[in-house]
Amino acid sequence: xxxxxxxxxxxxxxxxxxxxxxxxxxxxxxxxxxxxxxxxxxxxxxxxxxxxxxxxxxxxxxxxxxxxxxxxxxxxxxxxxxxxxxxxxxxxxxxxxxxxxxxxxxxxxxxxxxxxxxxxxxxxxxxxxxxxxxxxxx
Amino acid sequence: xxxxxxxxxxxxxxxxxxxxxxxxxxxxxxxxxxxxxxxxxxxxxxxxxxxxxxxxxxxxxxxxxxxxxxxxxxxxxxxxxxxxxxxxxxxxxxxxxxxxxxxxxxxxxxxxxxxxxxxxxxxxxxxxxxxxxxxxxxxxxxxxxxxxxxxxxxxxxxxxxxxxxxxxxxxxxxxxxxxxxxxxxxxxxxxxxxxxxxxxxxxxxxxxxxxxxxxxxxxxxxxxxxxxxxxxxxx
Numbered sequence: 001x002x003x004x005x006x007x008x009x010x011x012x013x014x015x016x017x018x019x020x021x022x023x024x025x026x027x028x029x030x031x032x033x034x035x036x037x038x039x040x041x042x043x044x045x046x047x048x049x050x051x052x053x054x055x056x057x058x059x060x061x062x063x064x065x066x067x068x069x070x071x072x073x074x075x076x077x078x079x080x081x082x083x084x085x086x087x088x089x090x091x092x093x094x095x096x097x098x099x100x101x102x103x104x105x106x107x108x109x110x111x112x113x114x115x116x117x118x119x120x121x122x123x124x125x126x127x128x129x130x131x132x133x134x135x136x137x138x
Numbered sequence: 139x140x141x142x143x144x145x146x147x148x149x150x151x152x153x154x155x156x157x158x159x160x161x162x163x164x165x166x167x168x169x170x171x172x173x174x175x176x177x178x179x180x181x182x183x184x185x186x187x188x189x190x191x192x193x194x195x196x197x198x199x200x201x202x203x204x205x206x207x208x209x210x211x212x213x214x215x216x217x218x219x220x221x222x223x224x225x226x227x228x229x230x231x232x233x234x235x236x237x238x239x240x241x242x243x244x245x246x247x248x249x250x251x252x253x254x255x256x257x258x259x260x261x262x263x264x265x266x267x268x269x270x271x272x273x274x275x276x277x278x279x280x281x282x283x284x285x286x287x288x289x290x291x292x293x294x295x296x297x298x299x300x301x302x303x304x305x306x307x308x309x310x311x312x313x314x315x316x317x318x319x320x321x322x323x324x325x326x327x328x329x330x331x332x333x334x335x336x337x338x339x340x341x342x343x344x345x346x347x348x349x350x351x352x353x354x355x356x357x358x359x360x361x362x363x364x365x366x367x368x369x370x371x372x373x
Contacts, residue, residue, distance in 0.1 A: 069282075076254075085254065
């Protein structure tokens, strides 16, 4: 559905200006599928800059990850935004990408990804099956 | 270049006379020869090899070691303070000779890649707030620039890791994934083997799909093997 950059907030989405909790946006792969790389990055960073934790069902491609780092760097400002913390399950191997995927330039990005403000999220433990994070309020 | 030119020629072909068709074939032949000769010359051009890795892995120490060993000059200042390198710096035409094989590379020393920069961390290094803020701003610009170089402007990567620290970090995982997705030749160096607590095997286990070479860039240990591998990977 073409149109303006989608926002996680729908018409019926509850207000997120509560001070007594941390909002978590879990974004499905289907929701991300129709977005351009830049729209995905904007969706993530807008949420994170609002102090939300963003969980992507299917993660980003390496190229999108690279651009996410680049755009994040351009938005860091003293006493306001110090960057992001991002965690995915460790990638098994590049070898799990099929030959056809490589040929077609498709990257295997089926990896749940957690992204949050660097000053609010801390990874306690990460292995192939578990990501354990400590999330604090602003 | 070839693909951009092709549709134009294809469109014109239907309207050509016999002479024009022959001229077109000659042009194609000329283009083909020119592509082959371009390729030969391109092979002789220096490869741009980016030195990447997290902050404080010893990238500049390595870049300086390579540059001093082969050109006598340094690339930039080294420091224990994170983000000392805040601009990608290039040392051109470094000729490395190994086993009768000579490779010419441009070394691109890049700022340490991270997803966060907080100026307050610099305050612990005897800096006032203004200096710390300036340094953090330059650091963020440098990291953005390094990512851009990685996507657009390097022909190969030397990925430097501090072998005394845990390599299983998100930044390392992402960067290695980005490098692999670009099909760039990559050499992983486990640096700081002179320090107690160095664990080269941990790095080899983290990235088993790549060869890991131990070294101490500071002490110059195992640089012979590093140069042999550079010639092998990027020659």
